[in-house]
Amino acid sequence: MKQLDNSFRKLPKYPTKVIQFGEGNFLRAFVDWQIQQMNKKDLFKGGVAVVQPIENGMTKMLDEQDDLYTVLLEGKLNGEKVQDHEIVEDINETIRPYEDYQAYLDLAKNDDIEFIFSNTTEAGIAFDENDKLTDKPQNSYPGKLTALLYERFKLGKKGFQIIPCELINHNGNTLKEIVLKYAKLWDLGADFEAWVNNENDFYATLVDRIVPGYPKDRAADLEKEWQYHDNLIVKAEPFLIFVIEGDKKLEKLLPLKAAGLNVVVTDDMQPYRNRKVSLLNGPHTTMSPIARLAGIETVGEVMSDTDFYKFVNDEMYQEIIPTVALPKDELTAYAEGVKERFENPYVRHELSSIALNSISKFKARLLPTFKRYVAAEGKLPKRITLALASYLKIYAGEADFKPQDTPETLAAFEKLVKADDYVEAALGATELWGEDLNQFDGLKALILEDLELINQQGARKAVQLINQEGK
Numbered sequence: 001m002k003q004l005d006n007s008f009r010k011l012p013k014y015p016t017k018v019i020q021f022g023e024g025n026f027l028r029a030f031v032d033w034q035i036q037q038m039n040k041k042d043l044f045k046g047g048v049a050v051v052q053p054i055e056n057g058m059t060k061m062l063d064e065q066d067d068l069y070t071v072l073l074e075g076k077l078n079g080e081k082v083q084d085h086e087i088v089e090d091i092n093e094t095i096r097p098y099e100d101y102q103a104y105l106d107l108a109k110n111d112d113i114e115f116i117f118s119n120t121t122e123a124g125i126a127f128d129e130n131d132k133l134t135d136k137p138q139n140s141y142p143g144k145l146t147a148l149l150y151e152r153f154k155l156g157k158k159g160f161q162i163i164p165c166e167l168i169n170h171n172g173n174t175l176k177e178i179v180l181k182y183a184k185l186w187d188l189g190a191d192f193e194a195w196v197n198n199e200n201d202f203y204a205t206l207v208d209r210i211v212p213g214y215p216k217d218r219a220a221d222l223e224k225e226w227q228y229h230d231n232l233i234v235k236a237e238p239f240l241i242f243v244i245e246g247d248k249k250l251e252k253l254l255p256l257k258a259a260g261l262n263v264v265v266t267d268d269m270q271p272y273r274n275r276k277v278s279l280l281n282g283p284h285t286t287m288s289p290i291a292r293l294a295g296i297e298t299v300g301e302v303m304s305d306t307d308f309y310k311f312v313n314d315e316m317y318q319e320i321i322p323t324v325a326l327p328k329d330e331l332t333a334y335a336e337g338v339k340e341r342f343e344n345p346y347v348r349h350e351l352s353s354i355a356l357n358s359i360s361k362f363k364a365r366l367l368p369t370f371k372r373y374v375a376a377e378g379k380l381p382k383r384i385t386l387a388l389a390s391y392l393k394i395y396a397g398e399a400d401f402k403p404q405d406t407p408e409t410l411a412a413f414e415k416l417v418k419a420d421d422y423v424e425a426a427l428g429a430t431e432l433w434g435e436d437l438n439q440f441d442g443l444k445a446l447i448l449e450d451l452e453l454i455n456q457q458g459a460r461k462a463v464q465l466i467n468q469e470g471k
């Protein structure tokens, strides 16, 4: 069978207008796929230079197939079944700064380049005090970016539209702050700092598309059907939303919306972020510990299980929606869309992968809802509380599977389980939650009740009882 290569190209090769830090599944199925949609409508006419931000990565694999790969979209969108694939053709070149730092710095010379995108995972936007301007390359992504920006500044050229896609709140501002911190640390001068501030725009974003990545169990069949080899097939759901906070001029510069994509440019992305984190990531983080204790493995199985479906639906409508400050009909529409995405029969989304680093996820994705609910209703949200009880059981080492978390969190629990009163000690561990959860009246008692129920009758019974009790 033929290997995917240039002979498969159908679109013109456009000049490089984008630098992209990261070659991971998400960016290829999200940013590069969207650029291709603009190119197909002659709206952007731009290509991408992909920079591999860490020493080891997949850019060589991309080169081996002339920087082409297939995006496979499978799922439902607005009730309609979608099963579609296309070869993405917009990556012009890949650059490995660890092998050829000069090629990386030379990107600064290219006047066609206007945009910088990145997704270097949540760990990527970080300051490394050991980074130096003279390093080839700097260790951190912001360190590398500062070196490139400084090169551009020295050449007297215009700045960039910088659009990070890492899933951290205020990603654009955080990235800019770190760049300015390096400017001070490396003594790059007030003129450079002014150039960073005035000639570059840093946008904050919220990205949302479920991208399970390489479909290893089906790749051979797909290749047979398509009649070519592709080692970098990336599978994603058809749904996406890209919320970008910043100047509306971006809509003209980057005509994603004009290409028919679900992109929102706004001066305040927080409501969108709250909606997604609470109504999509929140139920993920709630269902994962309880359903795993009941022997369920995937999000799809949760949604096709009568008990668990009702539990998740009730959590969304009774515990989460009333706490999000957006119009009710908008939230209802979003919740229904999320359920459709969770039910996607083509995506095997493992609860164990959602469970990675659950304690910080509980803090970021459920605790704010929990607190808003308590403040508004004067009582505890039973479903989120059951999730917390389940986490306490799992992190005490009392489940058939092990918790996967940071060494610090696992070490904290190792100490907490030895306390005379484990539940009180765990709820009071401010280093985990940012506050003492014993402050919530009745929380410890409800957790103890939940734990007894799970231990005596199982997690499914606990879910059934909450379903029967209703609110």
Ligand SMILES: NC(=O)c1ccc[n+]([C@@H]2O[C@H](COP(=O)([O-])OP(=O)(O)OC[C@H]3O[C@@H](n4cnc5c(N)ncnc54)[C@H](O)[C@@H]3O)[C@@H](O)[C@H]2O)c1
Residues within 6 Å of the ligand: 021, 022, 023, 024, 025, 026, 027, 052, 053, 054, 056, 057, 119, 120, 121, 122, 123, 124, 140, 141, 167, 207, 208, 209, 210, 211, 212, 213
């Ligand atoms: N896969 C999804 O469904 C999905 C959806 C939305 C957001 N995200 C987020 O996108 C991020 C990437 O996901 P992915 O599926 O593309 O993963 P991936 O493993 O395919 O790619 C990870 C990318 O991050 C880079 N990277 C890793 N550690 C880094 C570091 N310390 N510094 C700089 N770069 C680093 C790698 O070089 C690679 O380009 C994750 O943080 C995830 O939370 C994923």
Ligand SMILES: O=P(O)(O)OC[C@@H](O)[C@@H](O)[C@H](O)[C@H](O)CO
Residues within 6 Å of the ligand: 207, 208, 209, 210, 280, 281, 284, 353, 354, 356
């Ligand atoms: O990717 P994580 O591990 O931070 O979170 C697990 C899921 O909640 C998450 O991947 C969602 O599916 C994604 O955020 C949808 O855009």
